[in-house]
Amino acid sequence: MYNNGIKRYLLYWLFKTGKNVTQNYTFKVYVKNIEIPNDWEKDFLNKQIAKPWKNCGFINLNNGIVSSSIDILQ
DSSP states (O other), rough: HHHHHHHHHHHHHHHHHHHHTSSOOEEEEEOOOOOOOOOTTTHHHHHHHHSEEEEEEEEETTTEEEEEEEEOOO
């Protein structure tokens, strides 16, 4: 589900930044799990910002062919 959206965004970014899509690239993908508040909570934003980013996979671009391994639910 997330793979297709990330691939499209990545190819768009490569095109807009003038990168050659026939070169080889490897991109690491990170995720941050955040909570959704039900009520006001003191210092909520800073608690969410302090949470660590986790590596959830990668995307490879080899000669214009995109492959990925992304597991958001780690």
